Amino acid sequence: MDPRIREHAETIVEHSVSLQAGDNVVIQLPPEAEDLAVALYEQCGDIGANPIWIANSGRADRGYLRSSEEFETPAHQLSFYEDADAFIIARGGSNVTESSDVPPETNAAYRRAMKPVQKERLSKRWCLTQYPTSGHAQLAGMSTEGYENFVWDAVSLDWDTQREFQANMVEVLDPADEVRITAGEETDLTMSVAGNSTLNDYGEKNLPGGEVFTAPVKESVSGSVYFDLPLYRYGREIEGVRLTFEDGQVVSHSAERNEALLTGILETDDGARYLGELGIGMNRAIDQFTYNMLFDEKMGDTVHMAVGAAYPETVSEENELNESAEHVDMIVDMSEDSTIEVDGEVVQRNGTFVFEDEF
Incomplete structure (x- = not known):
């Protein structure tokens, strides 16, 4: 594992969300960010926090949105978020245009249904960050290695x-x-x-x-x-x-x-x-x-x-x-x-x- 991934996890846990022993932390990362999930789980173990990793999939999200005609607020997800103390979310993924063929009105309807869930998450300690992937490197017009260096340098400031x-x-x-x-x-x-x-x-x-x-x-x-x-x-x-x-x-x-x-x-x-x-x-x-x-x-x-x-x-x-x-x-x-x-x-x-x- 790139040592900068563990440094990133340490910054998130100690600086961004200040995890404490006993905290219930939801970690939402794409499958491509498994190394970051491992590093965060190690940090949680050292502290005594309770992590759960939810793997975000752009393909799965697209499939759901394109197959649905109406949306309701998911009560089970809302109650899950109510029990959490902190959220760690990382962007990433192999295809940044995965949802490009979802109609705008579908996105709007889904956002309206998810508003109570979003509001609950924002009421907790949370951190949104980035895991460098080839999809985002391509979007930025950079090599994969160049984009990795760009991300790690940006998150490791004083x-x-x-x-x-x-x-x-x-x-x-x-x-x-x-x-x-x-x-x-x-x-x-x-x-x-x-x-x-x-x-x-x-x-x-x-x-x-x-x-x-x-x-x-x-x-x-x-x-x-x-x-x-x-x-x-x-x-x-x-x-x-x-x-x-x-x-x-x-x-x-x-x-x-x-x-x-x-x-x-x-x-x-x-x-x-x-x-x-x-x-x-x-x-x-x-x-x-x-x-x-x-x-x-x-x-x-x-x-x-x-x-x-x-x-x-x-x-x-x-x-x-x-x-x-x-x-x-x-x-x-x-x-x-x-x-x-x-x-x-x-x-x-x-x-x-x-x-x-x-x-």
């Missing part, structure tokens, strides 16, 4: 140092009232974040980490945004997304590729047309776009926004929590002709922050 760097932006954004984002000729978006909390992601719920994020006040988002970096969702690439907001809601949208899939996402439920997250990428160790949002949204010189569910811990009691079965991140490149303004003051210009020497 997270204390990264946390301290990102804390500078938390200090700027957390007490703020209004944020304005401009980029190029097509992005000029304002939103209120008044009262909401800004969180510092340094490799806990996401590994790798590397962002600070908050939630907009639900009905405050106004203006237009062009997401110039593509995303993969349900096995298909969505490219060139344009959204226009009024009173917080998406009132018009388009995409240069797979617009029907974007429409299906926005029509999942009422909350899917509102922003649930504003995130600012700050991990400059991730310097290559890989079509994997777990990494891409953390890149320095980027901003991402998610339509759909807000994380409850970012929303204050006096503000409305946006709820949805979806949470879809999309990215704006902020490296050129761009600014982030907080309460009228420019705090980032062309990717450089006000607290950096180069500003």
